[in-house]
Amino acid sequence: MHFSGLRVIREALTGHKGWKPLWRNPEPQPAYDYIIVGGGGHGLATAYYLAKTFGRARIAVLEKSWLGSGNIGRNTTIIRSNYLLPGNEPFYEFSMKLWEGLEQEFNFNAMVSQRGILNLCHTDAQRDAFRRRGNAMLLAGADAELLDREQVRAMAPFLNFDNARFPIKGGLLQRRAGTARHDGVAWGYARGADMRGVDLIQNCEVTGFRIDGGRISGVETTRGYIAAGKVGVAVAGSSSRVMAMAGMRLPIESHVLQAFVSEGLKPTIPGVITFGAGHFYVSQSDKGGLVFGGDIDGYNSYAQRGNLPVIEDVAEGGMALMPMIGRARLLRVWGGIMDMSMDGSPIIDRTPVEGLYLNAGWCYGGFKATPASGYAFAHLLATGRPHETAGAYRLDRFARGYVIDEKGVGAQPNLH
Amino acid sequence: MLIPHPLLGPRDAQEFTYLGDAALLNRPDGMAEGAEAAFAEYVYLRDNPAGVHRELWFHEQGDRSWLVVTRDTTTHEILGAELARDVKLKGGAA
Ligand SMILES: Cc1cc2nc3c(=O)[nH]c(=O)nc-3n(C[C@H](O)[C@H](O)[C@H](O)COP(=O)(O)OP(=O)(O)OC[C@H]3O[C@@H](n4cnc5c(N)ncnc54)[C@H](O)[C@@H]3O)c2cc1C
Numbered sequence: 474m475h476f477s478g479l480r481v482i483r484e485a486l487t488g489h490k491g492w493k494p495l496w497r498n499p500e501p502q503p504a505y506d507y508i509i510v511g512g513g514g515h516g517l518a519t520a521y522y523l524a525k526t527f528g529r530a531r532i533a534v535l536e537k538s539w540l541g542s543g544n545i546g547r548n549t550t551i552i553r554s555n556y557l558l559p560g561n562e563p564f565y566e567f568s569m570k571l572w573e574g575l576e577q578e579f580n581f582n583a584m585v586s587q588r589g590i591l592n593l594c595h596t597d598a599q600r601d602a603f604r605r606r607g608n609a610m611l612l613a614g615a616d617a618e619l620l621d622r623e624q625v626r627a628m629a630p631f632l633n634f635d636n637a638r639f640p641i642k643g644g645l646l647q648r649r650a651g652t653a654r655h656d657g658v659a660w661g662y663a664r665g666a667d668m669r670g671v672d673l674i675q676n677c678e679v680t681g682f683r684i685d686g687g688r689i690s691g692v693e694t695t696r697g698y699i700a701a702g703k704v705g706v707a708v709a710g711s712s713s714r715v716m717a718m719a720g721m722r723l724p725i726e727s728h729v730l731q732a733f734v735s736e737g738l739k740p741t742i743p744g745v746i747t748f749g750a751g752h753f754y755v756s757q758s759d760k761g762g763l764v765f766g767g768d769i770d771g772y773n774s775y776a777q778r779g780n781l782p783v784i785e786d787v788a789e790g791g792m793a794l795m796p797m798i799g800r801a802r803l804l805r806v807w808g809g810i811m812d813m814s815m816d817g818s819p820i821i822d823r824t825p826v827e828g829l830y831l832n833a834g835w836c837y838g839g840f841k842a843t844p845a846s847g848y849a850f851a852h853l854l855a856t857g858r859p860h861e862t863a864g865a866y867r868l869d870r871f872a873r874g875y876v877i878d879e880k881g882v883g884a885q886p887n888l889h
Numbered sequence: 890m891l892i893p894h895p896l897l898g899p900r901d902a903q904e905f906t907y908l909g910d911a912a913l914l915n916r917p918d919g920m921a922e923g924a925e926a927a928f929a930e931y932v933y934l935r936d937n938p939a940g941v942h943r944e945l946w947f948h949e950q951g952d953r954s955w956l957v958v959t960r961d962t963t964t965h966e967i968l969g970a971e972l973a974r975d976v977k978l979k980g981g982a983a
Contacts, residue, residue, distance in 0.1 A: 713937035724933040772907045775939040775963045782903045815933045872929035
């Protein structure tokens with residue numbers, strides 16, 4: 474089934490009887506060449522590129538719940554490539570370029586909207602840091618513009634420019650950044666993978682690995698044993714639990730991050746705006762809801778819900794930045810469990826178990842990485858070598874002293 | 890969350906800062922054989938369990954004591970709190 478404008482018109486004229494489910498619901502086969510554990514954004518994108526770009530066959534994605542039930546359907550949908558460090562920026566810019574062609578690539582409307590991200594600065598030192606970051610972005614082929622106060626005012630006149638404590642001095646703007654429909658991204662990759670023969674197996678939790686002589690031979694699941702040549706794990710907030718079944722301890726703590734949406738309002742926020750003096754970021758969905766968030770709760774959690782102090786903190790950040798938000802009513806709050814790594818950067822690597830690969834540590838920024846993460850993980854699984862943009866994301870970098878610490882806060886996951 | 894402080898009674902978790910797994914009390918011996926590997930593990934690797942977790946909280950806005958709090962990471966239920974000093978003197982957080 475190919476989606477196009479013509480198709481929409483034809484279906485409209487014939488009572489919408491021709492639409493089909495986007496993917497099959499197959500029974501697991503006894504064996505696959507590649508098994509991807511986790512049917513979130515990264516797992517589905519991995520299966521898609523493995524089948525499409527690398528032409529591999531006999532692939533299954535095993536998801537313990539329904540596709541997209543994890544963080545891919547819980548995030549605040551921001552996509553950007555505005556990192557500083559050389560281990561990160563080329564990877565995120567590669568992801569940004571994949572986003573730009575994504576909807577044509579997988580023939581699905583993921584509502585990729587390059588409405589821009591504006592990071593505000595409130596001190597001279599912060600402006601200097603932004604100038605440096607913007608230059609690092611330009612060097613990696615991304616776009617960046619440093620705005621002064623009046624340019625920011627022209628874009629977003631509703632901000633609190635004269636806050637005595639945190640006056641707005643300017644901002645770093647990446648115009649090509651923006652938002653995408655998170656569920657649409659999962660569905661587009663799922664459909665594209667299914668069309669190329671990937672078995673997407675839902676309600677199938679991996680409960681153990683079978684390892685013979687240091688080599689993976691398959692996975693135990695709630696739907697029986699499934700043999701596999703190679704296994705790639707992409708389970709986000711569950712990384713430590715799943716890899717413990719292979720006898721590994723990870724440089725990861727699981728934490729809860731909350732997200733917030735207001736009632737629907739008329740268009741008011743032009744793109745994504747982030748507060749530089751507290752942790753608060755906001756955008757507006759196409760339905761009109763203000764989508765915003767802030768800090769993680771800060772303690773280990775698998776509860777998929779957070780507590781009130783962070784809700785208050787986020788609300789205070791919003792009031793400090795744009796007092797008009799006090800008039801909006803909060804509609805929903807929810808949480809997701811993320812794998813916070815020890816340096817705030819991800820891992821895409823092989824493991825000490827031959828044939829077992831790991832994609833983890835995405836913290837609160839893994840949505841924007843979805844296309845590149847899937848591509849790079851598929852590259853690693855198919856060729857045995859890291860993708861050129863993901864070579865720094867090694868599992869042993871911590872012991873070797875090659876951490877990628879954007880914030881420079883050290884081995885303290887709740888500060889990244 | 891309310892933390893049952895052994896000296897001060899129930900205190901709001903907001904008064905505390907969170908460090909992480911109480912295994913951080915068990916610092917390896919820097920002079921021992923294999924200290925480099927032991928420190929890489931100590932600094933970077935965590936059990937990160939889903940369920941009962943023993944963890945270090947610092948009463949920063951209070952009496953500035955370090956506590957070992959036992960908490961269920963799947964429900965946020967707090968099961969107990971001890972002074973970290975007592976735990977350490979009893980032989981660490983096994
Ligand atoms: C509130 C919130 C806001 C966020 N905002 C942003 C943002 O604005 N921009 C951004 O870039 N990132 C954001 N993120 C981060 C981003 O959502 C995640 O980093 C990313 O989605 C993680 O990758 P994933 O999509 O593969 O994860 P998930 O969708 O969580 O996929 C992992 C899957 O693995 C499955 N699984 C777990 N254990 C097993 C098992 N044993 N067997 C089988 N399957 C299993 C889970 O059910 C789950 O479906 C946010 C996260 C949260 C929680």
